[in-house]
Amino acid sequence: MSELRSSYDVVIVGGAVIGSAVAYYLTADPDFDGSVLMVERDPTYIHASTALSAASIRTQFSNPLNVRMSQYAHDVIRDFPDLMEVDGHRPDLAFQAGGYMFLAGDEAQAAILQDNHEVQTACGADVVLLEPDEIAQSFPHLRVHDLTLASYGRRGEGWFDNTGLLQGFRNKARAQGAHVVHDEVVGIARAGARVTGVRLASGAEIGAGHVVNASGPRAARTARMAGLEIPVEPRKRTTFAFICETSPEGTAQVNEGRLPLMVDPSGVYCRPEGAGFIAAAPPKDDPEVDAEDFEPRYDEFEALVWPALAARSQAFEAIRMTNAWAGHYAYNTLDHNMIVGPHPELENFLFANGFSGHGLQQAPAAGRGVAELIVHGRYRTLDLSPAGMERILTGTPFPERAVI
Numbered sequence: 001m002s003e004l005r006s007s008y009d010v011v012i013v014g015g016a017v018i019g020s021a022v023a024y025y026l027t028a029d030p031d032f033d034g035s036v037l038m039v040e041r042d043p044t045y046i047h048a049s050t051a052l053s054a055a056s057i058r059t060q061f062s063n064p065l066n067v068r069m070s071q072y073a074h075d076v077i078r079d080f081p082d083l084m085e086v087d088g089h090r091p092d093l094a095f096q097a098g099g100y101m102f103l104a105g106d107e108a109q110a111a112i113l114q115d116n117h118e119v120q121t122a123c124g125a126d127v128v129l130l131e132p133d134e135i136a137q138s139f140p141h142l143r144v145h146d147l148t149l150a151s152y153g154r155r156g157e158g159w160f161d162n163t164g165l166l167q168g169f170r171n172k173a174r175a176q177g178a179h180v181v182h183d184e185v186v187g188i189a190r191a192g193a194r195v196t197g198v199r200l201a202s203g204a205e206i207g208a209g210h211v212v213n214a215s216g217p218r219a220a221r222t223a224r225m226a227g228l229e230i231p232v233e234p235r236k237r238t239t240f241a242f243i244c245e246t247s248p249e250g251t252a253q254v255n256e257g258r259l260p261l262m263v264d265p266s267g268v269y270c271r272p273e274g275a276g277f278i279a280a281a282p283p284k285d286d287p288e289v290d291a292e293d294f295e296p297r298y299d300e301f302e303a304l305v306w307p308a309l310a311a312r313s314q315a316f317e318a319i320r321m322t323n324a325w326a327g328h329y330a331y332n333t334l335d336h337n338m339i340v341g342p343h344p345e346l347e348n349f350l351f352a353n354g355f356s357g358h359g360l361q362q363a364p365a366a367g368r369g370v371a372e373l374i375v376h377g378r379y380r381t382l383d384l385s386p387a388g389m390e391r392i393l394t395g396t397p398f399p400e401r402a403v404i
């Protein structure tokens, strides 16, 4: 491990999937010959959203930019072994092309699915609308009497190895020269309209040409170190793992990719995972939580998850919870969408925050975009500027409506 230098061209605060993606795209750019330091306070990632996520990717968003970001991520996941090869190790993310299926329970929900479907297909996504009898045909164990429509992604959607995505970016970035250090950024120095460096918990003062805020649910805390406010809060989400006792088709069959990631009209979602399933519900109460509070809300299983699933399929009437964990969405309270790019007050302090529950799949495009801003001063591939800080400052939402 090389010595920590006194200054770097880019210092990244947070070394999970977003920070690692920024480090990778910077160091992969032939026009970048600068130095990169990525600071991570907990390299076990035990509480990082990245490690606690449902690890899924979809094209079924309401916002075309989000559709396109996921389409790019799908390509990156496909090509990951080639892109991230280090010393002959070719990380494969074990992508399961299970698809997503959103279910509508009334005409209003059906209209939303239809609107979103237009956006998605205009972007080239392979999403189809299914009438209730078609849902029953494709997924015979589901009860469809109360459904009005479904939207099903036939390609480009599924789930994959979440920590593998993080580690692949991180290892490749290191191999390409990024310096990764286990420490915590506790202060950010400013001089006028620029940030000039960071202070670490270990006491080191490090100069910086650019600072990138990739601190996930702690993003507002990091922004405050530079005297800025952003509307990003940690919001708790509990994920439950369960197994089925019996199933009309046999438990094994239900799990052999026959059920996509299904989003019930109630908002409860579930998807196959190993020999069982994982599931979660949108919480009834959704306050900001303490950054250290990872106590699962166990009551959501009996109160929300199980009733919704049991009503949807006989296979889910007798189920047993085998595990539960809580993670934090970095929730953008303005419009449930990412904030990417600089702050007009501080041109060399860049944000990649507020992903509101879909940042794993947005990491490749967000990391690439931030690197483009730093190296080239503008977006060269996907234009992420609608997701910039300006709309936050003017209170003009750039919304994503399909937040799970």
Ligand SMILES: Cc1cc2nc3c(=O)[nH]c(=O)nc-3n(C[C@H](O)[C@H](O)[C@H](O)COP(=O)(O)OP(=O)(O)OC[C@H]3O[C@@H](n4cnc5c(N)ncnc54)[C@H](O)[C@@H]3O)c2cc1C
Pocket: 013, 014, 015, 016, 017, 018, 019, 039, 040, 041, 042, 045, 047, 048, 049, 050, 051, 052, 053, 054, 055, 056, 057, 183, 184, 185, 186, 214, 215, 216, 217, 218, 222, 237, 238, 239, 326, 327, 328, 329, 330, 352, 353, 355, 356, 357, 358, 359, 360, 361, 362
């Ligand atoms: C339950 C749940 C399910 C999800 N499901 C999905 C999904 O299916 N698909 C999807 O695309 N997204 C999903 N997400 C969202 C996704 O996980 C996040 O958007 C994404 O992981 C954000 O990555 P990040 O690097 O910004 O944040 P994190 O993974 O939280 O990483 C931030 C890192 O910054 C470090 N850090 C913070 N402050 C400092 C500091 N001052 N100094 C040094 N280090 C610091 C932290 O230790 C942490 O490692 C889910 C999230 C949750 C919680």
